[in-house]
Amino acid sequence: MPHQILLLFGATGDLAQRMLLPSLFGLDSDGLLPDGLTILGTARSTLDDTGFRAEAQSALNKYVDADRLKPELVERFLARLHYVPVDSTRPGDFAALADKVRELGRLSAIFLSTAPSLFEPTIAGLDATGLAGDGVRLALEKPLGHDLASSREINDAVAAVFPEDRTFRIDHYLGKETVQNLLALRFGNLLFEPLWNSTGIDHVQITVSETVGLEGRVGFYEGTGALRDMVQNHMLQLLALVAMEPPAEFAATAIRDEKVKVLRSLRRIDRETAASCTVIGQYGAGAVSGKAVPGYVDELEKPSETETFVAIKAHIDNWRWKGVPFYLRTGKRLPSRQSEITIQFKDVPHSMFAKRGAILQPNTLIIRLQPEENIRLLLMAKQPGLDRDGIRLREVPLDLGHNALADGRRRIAYERLLLDLLAGDPTLFVRRDEVEAQWEWIDAIRDGWTANGMTPRRYGAGSWGPSAAIALTERDGVSWHD
C-alpha cells in the first residue's frame, strides 16, 4: 500500500506555522499519525524539502514547549515533510505538484490554509491534474465567503469537484475539548436535559472577547467586522450545540441535522428589529491591561465604519426555547480574553429559606473555552454552622476542570480535526447547509443595519463595549457575565 499524503496549501503561512505543523508534530510524537504519512507542503515561496524542514523546525521551536521537542521526535517528524512550490493562480504549476504526489505515494487529504480567493483556482488546478479524485478529502478554513451569495459560490466551486462527504469545513471551535464536553454534559447525564429548555433556563449568554486590536490583520478585518469574523461561524456553532435536540448518535449526519434545525429556527433579525436587538461598536483609544492602546481608526490610519464589537439578543423560535433569549457578544480590545457560554437557570419556584434570611441565587452553568478550558456549575449550599442568626446559604462552584479529567497534555483543537480529517470522520466539521443557514441569518442583520443607517458606537479600548450593549440585557433585568 503506498504511503498516505496530506497536502497542505499555505504551508508557509501563519496558521500552518502556529497551529497546523505543531498539531501534526503533537500527533506524530504520540504515535497517532498513520504509518508512513507524508506531509507535502506547498506555497509560492521557492523552497525545497530541506528549506521547508528548516522553516518547520523554527515553527516548532517557536510554538511548541521546549520539553516536548525531543530530538528523535523532531527528526522523525521533519523526515515526513516535503515541499513543492505552487502559485495557485498559475494552472501550469500544478503539473509539478502532481508529479511530486505520484513520487511520494497516495493523496489522502488536502488542507487549504490559504486566502479563500485562492480556493477556486486551487481546486481547478487539483482537478485538472487528477489530484481531486479517488476518495481525496478537502479541508477548508474560514472564512467561507462574506455573505450567502459568495459562500454559495465557494461551495458550488468545491462541490463541482469534491462531493459533500469529502468536504471538511473547519470551525476550529468544534475541535476544542470543552465544546465536545458540552455534548457529554448534555447527553451523557440525566441531570441537565429535563431542565434544558424554557422551563428551566432563563437565558443563555455567549461571549467571545479579545484584548487584541487589529494585529496585522488589517487587510482582512477592515470590511469584515466582528459579526462576520466571529458570530457567523464560531458563535453560531456554539449556540447550535447548546440549543440542539438530542441527536440519535454521535455521528456526522445525526449531529449536523440537529444543528442545522436550530440555525434555521433562529428568529430573523431584520430591518424592523436590527436596532432593538443588536448593538455595534468600534473601539477608540484606551487602555488594556494597564497599557495605553490606540483606537481602531488610528491603527488603520483611515476612517472606517467596520464594527469591532457586536452584541445581539437572539431567539430560537421552537418549542424548547420559547421566550429564552440568547445574548451573544464579541469584540476586540475588551478587558479580558475569554470565550464563555453561560447558561442561567431560573429561580426556584419558592424559597422556603426566605423567612430565615437566606438569599438564593439561581443556578448558573459556565462553560469556558478560553483562556482555560473549564466547566463550572454554581449551586446553593449551606454554610456550615448552627444557624442561630438565620440560615446562611452560599453559592459554591462545582468544577469540572480540564486538568481533573485529562490524562495528558492539553491538545490544540486542530490536532483532533486533523486526525478526523485523515480518518475521514466529518462529525466535527461544518456541513454546507449549516454554513448557508448561518449566512442567511447574518445577511439579514447586516441588511437591517444598512436600512436603519446604523453605524458603530465608539467604546473605549479596555471597556466591555458601548453602554448600549449593557442596556441590551439590562432592559430584560439581565447582567452580562464578565
Ligand code: NAP
Ligand atoms: P497567511 O499567513 O497570509 O498565509 C497564506 C499562505 O498562502 C502562505 O503560505 C502563502 O505563502 C500562501 N499563498 C499566498 N498566495 C499564494 C498563491 N498565489 N499560491 C499559493 N500559495 C499562496 O494566512 P494564514 O493566517 O495562515 O491563514 C490561512 C487561512 O486560514 C486564511 O483563509 C485565514 O483566513 C484562515 N484562518 C487563519 C487563522 C490564523 O490564526 N492565522 C485562523 C482562522 C482562519 P507564499 O507567500 O509563500 O505563497
